[in-house]
Amino acid sequence: MSEHPSKSILLEEKQRVYRELDRVKTDFASRGWFPGTSGNLSMRVGAFTPEQFTFAVTASGKDKAASTPDDFLLVDETGAACEPTALKPSAETLIHCEIYRQTGCGAIFHIHSVYNSLVSELFWDRRSVPVEGVELIKAFNIWDEEAVIEVPIVSNFANIPLIVPEVRDRLDKRIPGILLRKHGIYAWGRDAFEARKHLEAFEFLFEYVYKLKLVQGR
Numbered sequence: 001m002s003e004h005p006s007k008s009i010l011l012e013e014k015q016r017v018y019r020e021l022d023r024v025k026t027d028f029a030s031r032g033w034f035p036g037t038s039g040n041l042s043m044r045v046g047a048f049t050p051e052q053f054t055f056a057v058t059a060s061g062k063d064k065a066a067s068t069p070d071d072f073l074l075v076d077e078t079g080a081a082c083e084p085t086a087l088k089p090s091a092e093t094l095i096h097c098e099i100y101r102q103t104g105c106g107a108i109f110h111i112h113s114v115y116n117s118l119v120s121e122l123f124w125d126r127r128s129v130p131v132e133g134v135e136l137i138k139a140f141n142i143w144d145e146e147a148v149i150e151v152p153i154v155s156n157f158a159n160i161p162l163i164v165p166e167v168r169d170r171l172d173k174r175i176p177g178i179l180l181r182k183h184g185i186y187a188w189g190r191d192a193f194e195a196r197k198h199l200e201a202f203e204f205l206f207e208y209v210y211k212l213k214l215v216q217g218r
């Protein structure tokens, strides 16, 4: 049997990823994107196949505005810790696992915001948020004139494993994000830079969609 990739991950790579996640965490905390300890972040490390991969993820329930040596841990494709640790991975780690498996992306950022929660409920009946012809759609590398996109919304069960099959079924590889109803968004990209760019674009677009609906009164 071949060695799990986590075993060969260099200490330097792990430290580099932890530092990068810490910078993102500090930035998002300053924007108020982690209310009440919500949200979680992850970045992949080492080799990837859909069957076997490793990623660094935020520990569960931490104050995400603080930086401590206990903020992150490495987990495998099943969400289990790769090293002996007292830390608990994010309660939503299995959602990260599924997104990595489906997309092979390099980073996944999850935040709760008022606008992403509002649109996830306003458009729940159609199970997606339509965004029509807004320039920032280009942040998703979609360049069509007056592009129309639909951002998928899935159920928000308290039992996280129940959410995973819905994520698998509804994830649209053209759209680097998925909403959980009245909960928040998962956005991803090939690296931390791209995942952050996508998340910022989603948050802009959700505020736009919500406010447009409000002023149009429909």
Ligand SMILES: CSC[C@@H](O)[C@@H](O)C(=O)COP(=O)(O)O
Pocket: 036, 037, 038, 039, 040, 058, 059, 060, 061, 062, 089, 090, 091, 092, 110
């Ligand atoms: C504290 S409310 C938010 C949580 O229930 C959850 O949705 C969340 O985003 C953070 O969970 P965590 O286990 O810290 O990663």
Ligand SMILES: [Zn+2]
Pocket: 038, 039, 040, 092, 110, 111, 112, 183, 184
């Ligand atoms: Zn959450």
